[in-house]
Structure formats: C-alpha cells, structure tokens
Amino acid sequence: MSISLNFTSLLAAPNLDHLLAGIKFTGLLTVASWLLAFVLGVALATLRVTGNPVAERGVAAWVSYQQNVPILAHLFLWYFGIPTLLPDAAQSWINGHNGELIFASIAIGLCMSAYFCEDVRSGLRAVPPGQQEASRSLGLSFLKTMRFVVLPQAMRTALPPFINHTIILFKNTSLAMxxxxxxxxxxxxxxxxxxxxxxxxxxxxxxxxxxxxxxLMGVGVLVARRMQVPGR
Structure with a gap:
C-alpha cells in the first residue's frame, strides 16, 4: 500500500486564507487572554502579600477555584452560562462583536491568572524582607515599593514558571474550538x-x-539573560 502526502492543496486558496484567519484568531485570543491573566495575576499576588487576612483568604479561594476546575468548564460557563444573566441588549452587542473571542479570552485569562498569581507570589517570597523594609523607611508607599523595588526583583525569580504557563495558555486556546x-x-x-x-x-x-x-521558550531564555543581575 502506497502513501501519498500532499500539502499543496492545503496551502492553496481558499484553504490558505482560512488557515491564516485561524492563526490570526489564535494570536488575538492568546494576547487578550495573556494580558488579562498577567494584570490580574500581578494584582492578586500583590494583594496576597499585603498582610490583610481577608484579602489573603479571598485570593487563596480564587486561586483554588480556578486551578481545580477544568478550563473547558470555565469556557462553557462563560460562553453558555454568563450570557443568560446579561440583559438582551448586552447579549446582542456581544454576539455582534465576536462573542466567542470575548468570552474565551475572559475564561482563559481568568483561569490562567491563578497560575500567574502563584508564579509572582513565589518570586515575591524570594525577595529579602529587608528590601521592602528599607524602601518603606525611605518614605516610599507600599504600592511604590512593590512597583519600583520588589516586583522587578520578583519577576526575575518568577520568569521560568511564568514562561511555562504562558506556553500552556497559548496551547489552551485550542480548547476554544x-x-x-x-x-x-x-x-x-x-x-x-x-x-x-x-x-x-x-x-x-x-x-x-x-x-x-x-x-516562546526562546524568547523566555533571551529575556532571562537580559534580566539577569550582573555577577550572579
């Protein structure tokens, strides 16, 4: 039995146009989900180290919920469940503006924010407490201390797992099908x-x-080299 492979027909019109459109959609979904996951993950990690017990328990509950529910269930909840709670006008607007992309980005972004949060939190725990104490003694507020002193150091430590979860996020976009x-x-x-x-x-x-x-792994390696502290 002979086996013939033919990729030419797949790379010809109109299939090529469909493939490029699919790649574009995947790229948009990845970027939108990543931005949501990154911003929310950093915010949650910062909130968790404030020392407020209510905030710490709330973030811990959020992380536990997102990490222990399959991402496909999150997608179904946001795409099929959440719209039923919205007004008809909102549903119509979303359906007319690529609702699949909107809800898939939210579902994947919220789910992966829990993993990004833990990555950043592990980096924050690796920063010596004296760094924050010295910054506060110089008159910096908590937010400025986190922004200019603690978070830049924490991101160096958190970068390897952060890149791994970015790759996982990218691959999970295929579940939006x-x-x-x-x-x-x-x-x-x-x-x-x-x-x-x-x-x-x-x-x-x-x-x-x-x-x-x-x-993405290669970019992560390059970024890690640029962020490496000289002498270490």
Missing part, C-alpha cells in the same frame, strides 16, 4: 473534513503549535 471559535484547530478540522487530508491537516497544526511554543 468547543465554543465554535474559528481558531486554528477549528479551522484545520474544517479543512480536513473538506479535503480528507487528515494527516497533512493536523501535521500543519501540530507544526504551528510546536514552532510557536519553541519560539
């Missing part, structure tokens, strides 16, 4: 159904995810 979002995996499945080129279609998708993941 369960919502009908036209990201790369969804597009590849549609092309495979039309061309019956199963191996070639999923090979292209696998190669894309592999290359981007390796690229």
């Amino acid at each position: 369960a919502l009908g979002a036209a990201e790369l995996t969804y597009v590849v499945r549609e092309i495979e159904n039309q061309t019956f080129r199963t191996f070639e279609a999923y090979t292209l998708a696998t190669a894309f995810y592999l290359l981007v993941s390796l690229g």
Whole structure:
C-alpha cells in the first residue's frame, strides 16, 4: 500500500486564507487572554502579600477555584452560562462583536491568572524582607515599593514558571474550538473534513503549535539573560 502526502492543496486558496484567519484568531485570543491573566495575576499576588487576612483568604479561594476546575468548564460557563444573566441588549452587542473571542479570552485569562498569581507570589517570597523594609523607611508607599523595588526583583525569580504557563495558555486556546471559535484547530478540522487530508491537516497544526511554543521558550531564555543581575 502506497502513501501519498500532499500539502499543496492545503496551502492553496481558499484553504490558505482560512488557515491564516485561524492563526490570526489564535494570536488575538492568546494576547487578550495573556494580558488579562498577567494584570490580574500581578494584582492578586500583590494583594496576597499585603498582610490583610481577608484579602489573603479571598485570593487563596480564587486561586483554588480556578486551578481545580477544568478550563473547558470555565469556557462553557462563560460562553453558555454568563450570557443568560446579561440583559438582551448586552447579549446582542456581544454576539455582534465576536462573542466567542470575548468570552474565551475572559475564561482563559481568568483561569490562567491563578497560575500567574502563584508564579509572582513565589518570586515575591524570594525577595529579602529587608528590601521592602528599607524602601518603606525611605518614605516610599507600599504600592511604590512593590512597583519600583520588589516586583522587578520578583519577576526575575518568577520568569521560568511564568514562561511555562504562558506556553500552556497559548496551547489552551485550542480548547476554544468547543465554543465554535474559528481558531486554528477549528479551522484545520474544517479543512480536513473538506479535503480528507487528515494527516497533512493536523501535521500543519501540530507544526504551528510546536514552532510557536519553541519560539516562546526562546524568547523566555533571551529575556532571562537580559534580566539577569550582573555577577550572579
């Protein structure tokens, strides 16, 4: 039995246009989710080290909830459940402005914020307490101390797991296909159904995810070298 591989038909119009659109959607979803996860993760980690017991328990509960519920369940909750609580006008607006991208970004971003929070918190715990005490004694407020003194040092320590979770976030965007979002995996499945080129279609998708993941790892290595403290 002979096996013939043909990638040409997958890279010709209109399949190529669909693939590029899927890659664009995946990129937008990754960036939007990452920004939400990063901002919220840093805020939660900062809130958790304020010494306020109520804030610490609240953040701990949030992290536990997000980490112990499958991300697919988060996606279904936000896409199918949350809209039923919104006014009809809001639902119509969201449906008319790419609701799959909006809700998928929120679901993935909120879920990954728990992991980013723990990464940043581990970095904060590695900063010597004297750094914060010295900053406060010089008249800096808590927020300025965190922004200019503690967080820059904490991010150096948190960078390796932070990059790992960024890659996981990128790969988890493929789960948005369960919502009908036209990201790369969804597009590849549609092309495979039309061309019956199963191996070639999923090979292209696998190669894309592999290359981007390796690229993110490479960027992480470069950033780590630039952030490395001289002499260490």
